[in-house]
Amino acid sequence: MTHTTATAAPSAFTAAGAAPLTSLIAAILKRAADGYDAWLEHVRPAAGCTRPIRLAGTLDTVTEHTGEIQATASTADMPDGVLYKACGNRRHKVCPSCAYTYQGDAFQLIRAGLIGGKTVPDSVAAHPAVFATFTAPSFGQVHTRHIRRHSCRDRSRCTCRPDPCHARSHGTAETCPHGVTLTCFARHEIDDPRLGQPLCLDCYDHDAHVVWNHQAGELWRRTKQAIERHLNHTARRRGLPPVRVAHGKVAEYQARGAVHFHAVLRLDGHDPDDPTTPVAPPTGLTALDLQAAVQHAAVTIAHSALGHPGKPEGWPIGWGDQTKVTIITMTGADPLTDGMVAGYLAKYATKGTEITGHTSRRLDDHSATLYAHPDGTHTERLIAAAWNLGEHPDWTGLRRWAHMLGFGGHFLTKGRRYSITFTYLRQARTLHALHRRAPATGPEPEEIDCQDHVDSETTLVVGRLTYAGTGWHTTADALLANTAADQARRRRQAGREELADEFAHPAQLQAA
Numbered sequence: 001m002t003h004t005t006a007t008a009a010p011s012a013f014t015a016a017g018a019a020p021l022t023s024l025i026a027a028i029l030k031r032a033a034d035g036y037d038a039w040l041e042h043v044r045p046a047a048g049c050t051r052p053i054r055l056a057g058t059l060d061t062v063t064e065h066t067g068e069i070q071a072t073a074s075t076a077d078m079p080d081g082v083l084y085k086a087c088g089n090r091r092h093k094v095c096p097s098c099a100y101t102y103q104g105d106a107f108q109l110i111r112a113g114l115i116g117g118k119t120v121p122d123s124v125a126a127h128p129a130v131f132a133t134f135t136a137p138s139f140g141q142v143h144t145r146h147i148r149r150h151s152c153r154d155r156s157r158c159t160c161r162p163d164p165c166h167a168r169s170h171g172t173a174e175t176c177p178h179g180v181t182l183t184c185f186a187r188h189e190i191d192d193p194r195l196g197q198p199l200c201l202d203c204y205d206h207d208a209h210v211v212w213n214h215q216a217g218e219l220w221r222r223t224k225q226a227i228e229r230h231l232n233h234t235a236r237r238r239g240l241p242p243v244r245v246a247h248g249k250v251a252e253y254q255a256r257g258a259v260h261f262h263a264v265l266r267l268d269g270h271d272p273d274d275p276t277t278p279v280a281p282p283t284g285l286t287a288l289d290l291q292a293a294v295q296h297a298a299v300t301i302a303h304s305a306l307g308h309p310g311k312p313e314g315w316p317i318g319w320g321d322q323t324k325v326t327i328i329t330m331t332g333a334d335p336l337t338d339g340m341v342a343g344y345l346a347k348y349a350t351k352g353t354e355i356t357g358h359t360s361r362r363l364d365d366h367s368a369t370l371y372a373h374p375d376g377t378h379t380e381r382l383i384a385a386a387w388n389l390g391e392h393p394d395w396t397g398l399r400r401w402a403h404m405l406g407f408g409g410h411f412l413t414k415g416r417r418y419s420i421t422f423t424y425l426r427q428a429r430t431l432h433a434l435h436r437r438a439p440a441t442g443p444e445p446e447e448i449d450c451q452d453h454v455d456s457e458t459t460l461v462v463g464r465l466t467y468a469g470t471g472w473h474t475t476a477d478a479l480l481a482n483t484a485a486d487q488a489r490r491r492r493q494a495g496r497e498e499l500a501d502e503f504a505h506p507a508q509l510q511a512a
Contacts, residue, residue: 024475024476024479027474027475027476027477028476028479028480030476031476031477031480032480035079036480038079039079039080040480040481040484042078042079042080042084043079043084043477043481044484045084045085045086046084046085046086046087046481047097047481047482047484047485048086048096048097048098048100048481048482048485048486049084049086049087049095049097049098050087050094050095050096050097050098051087051095051470051471052084052085052086052087052470052471052472053084053085053086053087053467053470054080054082054083054084054085054467054468054469054470054471055075055082055083055084055085055463055465055466055467055468056075056076056081056082056083056465056466056468057074057075057463057464057465057466058072058073058074058075058463058464058465059072059073059074059075059461059462059463059464059465060072060461060462060463060464061073061460061461062460062461062462063460075465080473082468082469083465086098086101087470088102090102090349090350090411091350091351091352091354091359092350092351092354093352093354093359094359097485099350100350102349102350103346103347103349103350104346105422105425105426106250106342106345106346106349106350106412107342107343107345107346108342108420108425109248109412109414109419109420109421109422109425110248110264110341110342110345110346110414110419111338111339111341111342112419112420113246113248113264113266113414113418113419114129114264114266114328114338114341114342115338118420118424118425118428119420119424120278120419120420121277121278123278123279123280124266124268124278125338126280127266127267127268127278127280127281128266128267128281128285128286128287128289128290128327129264129265129266129267129287129290129327129328130264130265130287130290130291130294130325130326130327130328131262131263131264131325131326131327131328131336131341132261132262132263132264132265132294132298132323132324132325132326133260133261133262133263133322133323133324133325134220134223134260134261134263134298134319134320134323135254135258135260135319135320135322135323136209136212136213136216136254136258136259136260136319136320137212137318137319137320137321138320139204139205139206139208139209139212139256139258140198140199140200140203140204140205141166141182141198141199141200141203142195142196142197142198142199142204142255142256143165143166143184143186143188143192143194143195143196143197143199144165144166144188144195145162145165145188145189145190145192145195146162146163146165147160147161147162147163148163158190161187162187162188163187164184164185164186164187165184165185165186165187165188166182166183166184166199167183167184167185168183176199176200176202176203177203178200178202178203180199180200180202180203182199182200184199195255196254196255196256196257196355196356196378197255197256197378198256198378201377201378201381204378204381206378206381206382206384206385207310207311207315207385207389208315209256209257209258209382209385209405209406210382210385210386210389210398210402210405210406211305211315211317211389211398211406212258212315212317212406213257213258213259213404213405213406213407214305214386214397214398214401214406214407214408215303215305215315215317216251216259216261216407216409217408217409218303218317219301219302219303219317219318219319220249220261222301222303223297223298223301223319224245224247226296226297226300226301227245227265227290227293227294227297228243228244228245228293230292230293230296230297231243231245231267231285231289231290231293234285234289234293235282235284235285238284238285239284240282240284240285241269241270241282242270243267243268243269243270243281243282243285244267244268244269244270244417245265245266245267245268245290245415246265246266246268246278246414246415246417246418246419247263247264247265247266247414247415247418248263248264248345248412248413248414248415248418248419249261249262249263249264249412249413249414250262250263250345250348250349250411250412251348251407251409251410251411251412252348252351253351253352253353253355253356253405253407254355255355255356256356256378257353257356257378257379257382257405259405259407260320262344262345262348264328264341264345264418265290265294266278266418267281267285267287267289267290268280268281268417269281269282276416276417277417278417278418287327287328287329288327291325291327294323294325295323295325298319298323298325299319299323301318301319302316302317302318302319303316303317303318304316304317305317306394306395308389308392308394308395309392310389328341345412348411349411349412351411352404352411353403353404353405356378356379356382356405357379358371358379358383358403358405360403361403362400362403363383363387363399363402363403368383368387368402371383371403372384372386372387372388372402374388379405382405382406383402383403383405385406386398386399386401386402386405386406387399387402390402
């Protein structure tokens with residue numbers, strides 16, 4: 001089995017070394033004339049993927065209770081002799097198609113925890129909830145884009161006029177020990193490459209930066225515990241039963257390479273007879289109490305990282321002073337709705353270190369020399385700090401996550417009681433696809449219950465599959481699969497726009 005690779009990225013068809021145009025057209029025509037419809041249906045599950053995984057082997061249909069093999073299918077009898085599976089990468093820069101699916105799942109997961117649905121009780125919509133942003137502390141002065149008051153509607157495309165970056169009168173300009181004047185009078189645009197870069201690279205504490213990234217997950221765990229302790233202390237003072245806090249959280253890199261967290265925190269009651277089901281909190285606690293608990297924890301919780309030969313006393317780990325906590329509400333002059341919060345978190349769930357200009361995979365002794373330079377750029381110094389500190393046996397995790405600037409946590413996490421799981425959403429999507437392909441036997445259900453389907457299953461499909469390669473066989477296959485997937489996405493988008501228009505103009509529909 002060949003392991004040649006062709007990706008569906010646009011550059012695959014224009015970069016040097018790609019197949020000549022005449023050869024590409026010939027390959028497309030050959031594929032179109034040789035069972036194209038069957039091939040397209042075969043690759044549909046991974047059609048939009050940039051680098052799909054190819055699997056070879058057999059698939060056995062087995063009776064669940066007896067273990068009897070009813071039928072066996074071999075990939076050798078399928079188009080191309082392999083099964084195609086989407087890579088599933090969540091990062092948009094790596095695979096836009098898989099990231100789009102992950103982003104949609106993240107949106108549903110976060111939103112279900114705010115308004116219910118998909119096995120989450122609808123009653124959670126009445127629970128107090130806040131949206132909080134936890135930032136890293138300062139490790140040195142960096143170029144910033146500070147706006148006192150935004151007048152734009154979309155912060156990602158902000159056109160507001162910023163203040164000067166680090167303005168001081170010339171008579172009081174501060175000079176660092178390395179002879180760099182720590183001033184900047186520029187009003188940085190949103191795409192200015194200087195944003196996040198230190199004013200003096202030698203003054204910036206790169207070691208503390210990567211250690212903080214590495215310890216951010218532990219800091220969050222302690223903060224979550226402190227929020228619940230503060231709320232339960234308040235509840236006891238008011239003679240109320242204990243409460244719990246459920247959360248959904250996304251990690252995002254700032255331009256300087258420090259991780260910060262966006263989190264939805266929902267206040268729940270506690271039923272000792274049914275601890276897994278979210279129940280309403282006591283009426284004596286409100287969203288203001290939840291907001292106060294989060295703010296209190298953000299300014300009080302801190303710990304010291306384990307000592308290192310380069311810093312025996314360890315590093316202090318705590319939040320920065322830009323923590324922001326907003327109550328989620330559907331009404332008011334400036335509402336923060338469930339859709340806004342879910343969309344915001346889902347967007348950042350597909351991003352990684354791209355904002356810093358670094359997108360490598362896990363490093364080894366050889367590749368580390370390509371990206372880590374103690375006297376290089378800001379990002380190269382961060383990678384070098386993680387790699388060098390990680391040489392100590394107690395800090396090997398820094399080397400493992402040097403390509404992520406020290407951060408080794410998941411980019412989207414949630415409490416067990418907060419919402420559904422990604423597994424549930426994947427199963428629901430699979431069952432929906434099976435339902436669409438099966439002959440119609442009645443009205444389509446509004447929502448497919450995965451558990452009901454599992455309980456009614458009498459057969460299993462057991463795969464004996466091995467890795468056969470990564471990517472499409474040819475550039476022509478990549479182009480055809482990507483084009484078909486793009487057309488399907490456009491059809492879905494057109495359908496969504498039609499539905500949105502119908503809901504926005506119900507009176508016109510009635511008149512028609």
